[in-house]
Amino acid sequence: MGRTAPTYRQALEERMKRWDEFARLLTSPEERAAFEMVRTGARRYVAQATYVGSPDLLESLLLSVLTDLAVRVRSETSAPASRR
Amino acid sequence: MAAASPPSEPDGWLLDITESDDGRSVVLWTKERTSGRVHRTAVEYRPPFLVTGTRNDLSLLARRLADHADVESVRLGSGRPSLFDRRNRPVLSVVPSRNPARRALARSVDALGGYERFSLYDVDLGPPQLYHLAHDLYPFAPVVGRPPALRATEPPETIDYATPPLRIAPLEVRIAGERRGRIPPPDGRIGSVRLGEVTLEGPEEELLRALVDELARSDPDVLLTEGGDSFDLPWLYRRAATCGLSPAEFPLGRERVRFRPSRPARSFESYGRVLHRDAFYPLPGRFHIDRENSFLYRDAELAGLVDAARLSRLSLTTVVRQSPGTCFTAMEMAHALELGAHVPWKKNRPEGFRRADQLVAADRGGVIFLPPVGVHDHIDEFDFASLYPHIMVTKNLSAETLECRCCPESPVRAPGLGYRSCTRRVGLIPRTLAPLLRRRLAYKAAIKRPGVDPDEAVRLKRRVKMLKWILVTAFGYQGYRNARFGRIECHEAINAYARDLLARLVPEAERTGYSVVHGIVDSLWLRPNDVDRPPDPEAFARRMTERFGLPLGYEGRYRWIVFLPAVTHGLGVPNRYYGYYEHGEFKLRGIGARRHDTTVLVRRFEGEVLALFRAARDAEGVRALLPRALARADRFAEAVRSGSWPVEELLIAHRIGQAPEAFVTFTDSVAALRQLAEAGASRGAGEVVRYVLLDRRSRSFCDRVRPAELLEGNESYDAAAYLELLARSAETLLAPLGVDRNGLRARWGVPPAPERDPYHSPEDVHQSRLRAVGSDASY
Numbered sequence: 021m022g023r024t025a026p027t028y029r030q031a032l033e034e035r036m037k038r039w040d041e042f043a044r045l046l047t048s049p050e051e052r053a054a055f056e057m058v059r060t061g062a063r064r065y066v067a068q069a070t071y072v073g074s075p076d077l078l079e080s081l082l083l084s085v086l087t088d089l090a091v092r093v094r095s096e097t098s099a100p101a102s103r104r
Numbered sequence: 105m106a107a108a109s110p111p112s113e114p115d116g117w118l119l120d121i122t123e124s125d126d127g128r129s130v131v132l133w134t135k136e137r138t139s140g141r142v143h144r145t146a147v148e149y150r151p152p153f154l155v156t157g158t159r160n161d162l163s164l165l166a167r168r169l170a171d172h173a174d175v176e177s178v179r180l181g182s183g184r185p186s187l188f189d190r191r192n193r194p195v196l197s198v199v200p201s202r203n204p205a206r207r208a209l210a211r212s213v214d215a216l217g218g219y220e221r222f223s224l225y226d227v228d229l230g231p232p233q234l235y236h237l238a239h240d241l242y243p244f245a246p247v248v249g250r251p252p253a254l255r256a257t258e259p260p261e262t263i264d265y266a267t268p269p270l271r272i273a274p275l276e277v278r279i280a281g282e283r284r285g286r287i288p289p290p291d292g293r294i295g296s297v298r299l300g301e302v303t304l305e306g307p308e309e310e311l312l313r314a315l316v317d318e319l320a321r322s323d324p325d326v327l328l329t330e331g332g333d334s335f336d337l338p339w340l341y342r343r344a345a346t347c348g349l350s351p352a353e354f355p356l357g358r359e360r361v362r363f364r365p366s367r368p369a370r371s372f373e374s375y376g377r378v379l380h381r382d383a384f385y386p387l388p389g390r391f392h393i394d395r396e397n398s399f400l401y402r403d404a405e406l407a408g409l410v411d412a413a414r415l416s417r418l419s420l421t422t423v424v425r426q427s428p429g430t431c432f433t434a435m436e437m438a439h440a441l442e443l444g445a446h447v448p449w450k451k452n453r454p455e456g457f458r459r460a461d462q463l464v465a466a467d468r469g470g471v472i473f474l475p476p477v478g479v480h481d482h483i484d485e486f487d488f489a490s491l492y493p494h495i496m497v498t499k500n501l502s503a504e505t506l507e508c509r510c511c512p513e514s515p516v517r518a519p520g521l522g523y524r525s526c527t528r529r530v531g532l533i534p535r536t537l538a539p540l541l542r543r544r545l546a547y548k549a550a551i552k553r554p555g556v557d558p559d560e561a562v563r564l565k566r567r568v569k570m571l572k573w574i575l576v577t578a579f580g581y582q583g584y585r586n587a588r589f590g591r592i593e594c595h596e597a598i599n600a601y602a603r604d605l606l607a608r609l610v611p612e613a614e615r616t617g618y619s620v621v622h623g624i625v626d627s628l629w630l631r632p633n634d635v636d637r638p639p640d641p642e643a644f645a646r647r648m649t650e651r652f653g654l655p656l657g658y659e660g661r662y663r664w665i666v667f668l669p670a671v672t673h674g675l676g677v678p679n680r681y682y683g684y685y686e687h688g689e690f691k692l693r694g695i696g697a698r699r700h701d702t703t704v705l706v707r708r709f710e711g712e713v714l715a716l717f718r719a720a721r722d723a724e725g726v727r728a729l730l731p732r733a734l735a736r737a738d739r740f741a742e743a744v745r746s747g748s749w750p751v752e753e754l755l756i757a758h759r760i761g762q763a764p765e766a767f768v769t770f771t772d773s774v775a776a777l778r779q780l781a782e783a784g785a786s787r788g789a790g791e792v793v794r795y796v797l798l799d800r801r802s803r804s805f806c807d808r809v810r811p812a813e814l815l816e817g818n819e820s821y822d823a824a825a826y827l828e829l830l831a832r833s834a835e836t837l838l839a840p841l842g843v844d845r846n847g848l849r850a851r852w853g854v855p856p857a858p859e860r861d862p863y864h865s866p867e868d869v870h871q872s873r874l875r876a877v878g879s880d881a882s883y
């Protein structure tokens with residue numbers, strides 16, 4: 021495990037390195053902060069993504085990012101007062 | 105010895121079986137019960153190894169081997185040597201003329217068959233191990249009868265047994281005029297030797313002769329040393345040879361033995377780490393335990409090791425120096441031979457071909473959640489005890505029972521992978537593991553029994569530890585390519601069952617009124633939704649144990665637990681946390697106290713912070729203690745900065761991953777290694793160097809560090825470097841409370857860690873030197 025085929029965690033970190041190139045040309049602090057949020061989202065659901073065992077890294081990764089965003093959206097919309 | 109004694113009163117014990125010098129026999133070492141005397145009995149024993157192939161090839165081979173110098177006899181018969189064999193096939197059994205020739209002979213047989221026509225069995229089992237198995241004997245067996253006609257009075261699996269009374273004597277050699285632990289001069293004389301209660305001194309040759317006399321008089325069974333394999337024994341032999349003593353005049357065992365080690369020191373790699381094993385000097389008839397050279401002794405001590413020796417049929421001498429994996433493999437071998445099978449020499453079972461997506465799906469570990477960074481309270485922890493071994497047993501996972509031909513409709517299938525388990529016969533792995541699991545449970549129950557003798561409880565705890573290590577290895581060995589009875593698909597199936605189990609446990613926990621905080625493979629951390637009316641944890645554990653048929657245990661409730669973040673991305677790290685149970689115990693994972701390279705300084709600091717947090721009743725309590733924890737850190741920082749911290753507490757340990765000459769960068773370790781080499785103490789890959797940082801930025805190997813062995817005690821250390829270590833340690837522990845090392849550095853007025861000079865390869869340095877010689881140099 022992790023030698024013949026990389027684990028999801030290893031594959032994810034490898035892909036993240038490529039994302040650094042993307043981040044380099046982001047021009048505003050807002051964009052960069054938002055990008056960090058996406059990155060955190062990608063890392064948040066490694067257990068669940070590993071459990072899927074999909075050969076498609078991007079599928080698991082996007083599911084992770086989307087779930088993270090959906091959780092944030094839901095908490096923003098359901099209790100806006102408590103966040104301010 | 106009278107053969108008619110009742111089984112409860114054995115005539116004595118079989119201590120050990122060793123190979124004899126003549127290569128044709130083994131030596132049985134027995135201890136008489138009444139007198140305590142140890143007897144030596146040599147028995148002719150040359151076990152065969154087996155070869156399978158086509159009948160034609162085997163007859164040809166038999167003819168070729170008939171007049172081979174190393175062959176005593178060959179016999180062509182039939183049998184089922186492999187666990188996979190369903191019917192008889194031709195088997196050639198080959199008896200070598202001398203036991204040490206076994207392996208070379210097997211190698212030439214393998215070569216004759218072009219490495220593919222023959223399969224060989226029982227090649228690398230030692231004659232003592234085979235003798236045990238062939239005669240229903242085992243190390244430390246209570247026996248009746250006169251050797252060699254010995255009969256064990258109880259099977260090795262007996263749980264409640266008496267260990268023979270062993271005389272144990274510490275042995276310690278001191279070089280004249282040298283402190284122990286420092287590097288002795290190459291021609292250092294032995295100044296004194298301590299054996300048990302007696303300390304011998306005097307002129308060297310007389311001293312050595314007196315040691316032999318004292319050994320004969322007190323006749324210990326076990327010599328206990330700290331570093332005997334690397335220091336005491338080699339020095340004794342070296343000085344004995346210098347004094348002109350012959351091996352016959354200087355036997356440290358109960359038999360004459362050469363002064364050379366039977367196996368030299370070596371470096372090897374295991375689980376990505378380079379390790380070092382010292383040379384091995386056998387002392388026939390006597391056991392030598394080097395506490396520094398025994399991973400298992402540290403945890404399991406004699407009680408655990410005796411248990412392992414009995415079950416594996418390996419000599420205590422071997423068990424002490426080997427890994428739990430070796431013991432487990434030997435136990436598997438014993439069970440295989442009991443089943444009438446034999447032990448394959450080379451595992452001829454390559455992994456089957458499959459598609460990439462199948463590999464990705466199968467090649468996965470257990471479920472590991474990302475813990476929420478921060479301080480938490482009201483957390484209940486549940487662990488499955490020996491989960492993987494239990495899965496192997498209940499799902500009958502073994503190389504020969506997985507995807508067997510006899511059960512195409514088997515309902516026992518690995519979730520998501522579909523690998524079938526045999527339902528008609530029990531596999532070798534479950535056969536080996538089931539008694540170990542029962543044994544561990546029995547010991548654990550005995551420890552808890554009211555009125556248990558405290559000494560007995562300690563012994564039992566050692567055995568539990570030993571079994572734990574063996575059970576842990578059992579899983580790992582399924583995935584190891586050279587494991588004799590391993591099979592990667594078993595490894596995958598075990599993980600698949602474990603993942604499925606945890607996934608099914610999560611909704612059960614939620615239905616019970618918990619939410620999942622964290623989970624790692626076989627453990628869950630749960631928080632009651634209503635902390636004022638939490639579910640009954642014991643009842644939950646019992647219900648799940650029943651539901652899944654696997655033992656889920658309740659570890660306890662945490663007053664508070666801190667999950668730590670990764671330095672790189674700030675999210676939680678699965679296995680770094682510390683917490684305090686309501687029953688008054690800490691659980692620490694991945695912090696300095698658990699690492700072997702931590703300085704005493706950092707350990708002390710962590711200890712103080714933890715002692716402080718012990719008083720906290722809940723997460724709020726921990727947070728409230730932060731100012732006091734920081735005040736402690738300040739006190740430590742002040743003392744470190746003043747330069748008054750004792751240097752012995754600043755030793756950093758580093759295991760070197762390669763041979764000293766292989767390093768290309770100038771690191772702290774390299775600086776220490778060079779000083780050691782100059783002092784005449786070279787280190788090999790896998791050995792540990794310990795040193796104090798004197799000036800981390802220095803490019804001189806003498807000024808940069810000082811190795812432990814050369815420490816005078818009055819060195820002035822690099823305070824900034826140690827403040828940096830302290831800041832990191834404080835950050836590790838307190839990061840979830842908002843502490844970071846930059847803040848601490850600012851607080852202590854430490855300049856941020858300076859950038860090192862840019863790296864120059866030896867090649868660069870060489871080139872610049874050439875340039876400095878003169879610009880007219882032509883190259």
